[in-house]
Amino acid sequence: VPVPVDATPDAAPPPLDAAFGPNDPAHLEALVDAYEAGELDAEGFRAALRGIEDDGRPAVLPAAIEQTRLLKPRAEPYTLDGEARVAVGAILVIEAGAMVQLAPGAHLIINGRLYAIGSDEDPIIIAGDAGQPYDSVALRGGPNALHRTHFSGGDRLLVSSHPTNVRTRISRARFDEWVDVAIDLAGTANFSIQDSVLGIDSPPEFGGEIIRARRAAAIDIEGNLFGARRGYRDAIDLQDCTAGEPWPRVNHNVFLGGEDDAIDLDRCSAFVDGNHIRGFRPLDLDRMQQGINGGGITGDGDIDLVITDNLIEGCYHGIGFKNGARPVLINNTIIGGNIGVSLYQSAVGNPAPHGVMINNVLADNLDFVTGAPQDVVLNGRWWRSYNQRDEVQATLDAHDNIFASGGAVPEGERNRADDPMLRRVDDLPVPGEGSPARDAGDPAPYAGPAPIETVIEMLSTDFAGHPRHREGDGFPGIDLGAIEAP
Template sequence: MQKYRLWVVMLCWVLGITAAAQTFIEAGDVSGSWTKHGSPYIINGAITIPSGSELIIEPGVMISFAGHYKFVVMGKLSAIGNETDSIIFTVNDPKQGWHGLRFLNTVTAEQDTSRLQFCRIEFGRVFGDCPDNRGGAIYAELARLNINNCLIRYNRAVSGAADWGGGAIYCEKTNAVITDNLITMNYSGHDGGGIYCSFSNPKIIRNTITNNQAAYRGGGIAAFSFSSPVIQNNIINKNTAADHGGGINISGGNPLVQHNYIEENQAGAGGGGISCYLSNARIINNQIVSNTAGSGGALDFRGSSPSVFANTVCNNQATGNGGGISNSFEMVGVPVYSNPVLTSNIIFYNAGGQGSQIWSASGCEPFVSYCAIEDMNGEGISGGMNDSGANTDQSPMFISLGENPWALSSNSPCVDAGPAELSGTFWPACDLGGCVRVWDGNGDQLAVIDIGAWEFGSQSLGTEEANPAKKGVFSCIPCPNPAGESISFLINTPQPGEIYIVITLTDGRIFLKTSAYVSEEDHRQIISLSRLPTGVYIYEVYYMGHRLSGRLVHL
């Protein structure tokens, strides 16, 4: 009986701790500190950090919204987690969602910069009239805001009227700093599946922006209303837009788009990689490959004359004209023609209707120099072109192997084949991999820039500009190995997707074949080996066409 009473006391003590380890927050103003000890914080109404106040959220805190409520910040929010203990903004009911973080007028109220660092922000869902229908996870208007090292996923800007969207983030008159984040699986019913910019010049640097969707323009990023963001060192891939700009849509403004991997994006109308409308953007040193669209598989310019320098534009496809680049005019009272300056670009292996590499409408004449263009004297180019000289149609001879298959091989005709004189231009200091941009690659004692986004044989520059986003890796570690009754496969993938695990006997017979959906960067798949005789086996793990394999020892 005494032992039974002791267990009852211990159970009550444990239940008391469990009950105490959560905090209920009712509607109204909030400030002070939210601690890990008080987590999770259950939000039971719309909350606001008033002007002049600050809320500090400690690493490891979970904030869960019990309903569709806003978190308005008019003062300062410091939600700073760390690599091993992030801060989570989520909701009890993912289908209903919550109304996101709303940073309002902190510039005009002279508030300090709010910071979101090592946070996970998910299941925001916004709709209604402007601005309530903007920014599924984050809406910032006249705000000071830094967003760093966050995972922003499964957020939606669902419906509304006027200018709206931003499945994950919407910046209105806000020059936010958005760096080193994973922005994935967000949706906009209008523009900007990942990020929407309006009258804003944010710095969007070293992010992975992937698998976002826009029902209209800008699957990854949409820049409107004279916005000129810096879009640099990002991985922008697998985003879709039903209209223009699968990866990036630019309308007005003159952004800098530099050192990005822009790959496998899709647009229904134009610009699978980038679409420009009435913009003179600078598009420099990007790898724009394997994108698809109706016109301009990689780049679609409408009434735009951007500077397009040192890009690798390959393997893109258009169902209409301009497999690589499409140039057309826009009527704005008078026709505005697209006359981009194309210098030192590789434009190869693209496919489309007329102009497999470059198509230009009547009146549009791109200025082309020091470019490698497939079939440039045949079907590769359709329409006008101002040939400024030093162009070639020789194969660029990529290495076609490893992590950077679009880098140049030692015998590429693009090595040291760019312009010798670079003064007064927009040339970057480094190539796409962060190496010195002008290098003597052919050993003739004269350093000349290479054509395309990669510099052959160069050395790392080691500056902030040369700090590209790391391309995600696919890895698998079986442990323990040798294994007993079960084995865990620790799997890392660049983005969410389906994996397949196959275990075969030494004679080739399949013992096990299973699949799983990996939604996190790190995934643990546990497999029972109890029915497997002791011995040596082969494991294979498949992910998006890639395969890893090795030996598995069962004791």
């Protein structure tokens, strides 16, 4: 599996016309403004910082950082033993190659701004001791930018609760060895994390969820690699997203497995596109405990979702929504699990979910005990704590899908049970020559309550990033499933 953080080198530096300047707040703030405005790219920003002399102040960070300050790389790390606050209006700038060592329980609070722009050769290290973790690095102001920054050894590695009118951008970062959560988003918005690696160097049983959000909006999680989890730990857990705000986007990530869920969306409408999810299932299915039931993409409550071009393999249930949720599933491939798609009520009398399925391929989804085919299950009887009384707990509109596991085919035009003839190309399941999935899809995109322009954008490329043929607002000749045949 490719690691996104090392996929491409940073851009070459542009020519610098201005002198590097002094180590004072005004000059540092001017550099940050130039970076924000696009006048300096990441390497240009790093080059400008390299030309500034060290201020020579002690390596122990003070409790109050009242003015903009630059932390340059030194032979020994900067240290924080208790709590430090960066004041409103001040910027903590960390140069590539610098290291900040946080003592047990230490808390770095950014009321101003944080700019930590590392490089391939010289990442920025913000670290504690996993056995005695620091409390958190908390973003309460902004905007903030973190690039090639490595966090490890904290209770909550990074917390964002900044106002919704500012943003945080994280790219090509790493997060490892936390206790509670790697990234905690609380009542924040305009937060993006891209092309980063999370939990790869952490034991699967160590630490809680990877990304957790409560009452957040306008979150972009794209192009990241998520390490395996064990126990009651989702990889991404988004809850109670702010109504009326832009939906979160969870796009083009790779998830390497777990016992609970890859993407859990409780009371959180979202766009979910082009993710590779595999191996989310409990280690011991004979002992059903808590909510550890191995879901790929899951959710709960009165929400709308558009889920496109995801490849989901080997999960206990690939996609599962309950209690009034309204997922729209388009061009997904769900194979080799125990349940393909389940819509259900967690308890008798809860609102029934309603799903839409168009252009999907489901195959080899078999009950782990009986081997019975389970491409679509419209009840929650498969988990003992859910509604065990009602046989039908949801409604489904489905057309132009392949349900090839061998069971009953859901009603709907052009639904079929044909073998999709998937073959592995670069380890991806692609419809082979003569496959009934080829050129068989409904070309008209369906968005439900979501903006149709967004759904067209999502469908314009397949899971592998290959462009689909488009005419107007449609995709004539579109294949079924997440991956177009060459």
